[in-house]
Amino acid sequence: MRYKDPTTQKWKEKKREGFRTRPEGVAALKRLEHETDLGFDQAKDETLKEYLHMWLAEYRENKAAKNTHKLDKLNIETRALHYFKNIRLKDITPALYQTFINYLMMIKDIANKPLISYTGQCTCPSSELLD
Incomplete structure (x- = not known):
């Protein structure tokens, strides 16, 4: 997934691999897009x-x-x-x-x-x- 970082205005890319089925991959992509829309990667347990x-x-x-x-x-x-x-x-x-x-x-x-x-x-x- 490619997205533009709102703070730096640079294009970035996030990748996830290793899904057994296409629906698993699509669901992961939707989660990733949602996290990116929030402005940070919630998958990390960052404090x-x-x-x-x-x-x-x-x-x-x-x-x-x-x-x-x-x-x-x-x-x-x-x-x-x-x-x-x-x-x-x-x-x-x-x-x-x-x-x-x-x-x-x-x-x-x-x-x-x-x-x-x-x-x-x-x-x-x-x-x-x-x-």
């Missing part, structure tokens, strides 16, 4: 950590400004990997991703609030919210 480090090295290193690369790396390590831990790519659901976005918004809200309000009361977040 988010592996994917993000590959993405950082392949698409950001030496292609973005030095500080941008450092910021991307910091955000990957302190935000995404802290939240998702060792999750596999195929286990990330839209609902799980949305909870991650909500988590990021909560962190942003916490970071923008003073730790002590004008009334003198502590507005520190509980440790449960940050873990």
Whole structure:
């Protein structure tokens, strides 16, 4: 199967062999096409950590400004990997991703609030919210 990589705009090819019957091969081709449409190879048990480090090295290193690369790396390590831990790519659901976005918004809200309000009361977040 030939497809165009959306990030590099280069043509790539994926092959699978060794099927006993034609219907097995056709079914495997459909699965492969579906995985390619998703944007990654779900046949691998690749973790988010592996994917993000590959993405950082392949698409950001030496292609973005030095500080941008450092910021991307910091955000990957302190935000995404802290939240998702060792999750596999195929286990990330839209609902799980949305909870991650909500988590990021909560962190942003916490970071923008003073730790002590004008009334003198502590507005520190509980440790449960940050873990």
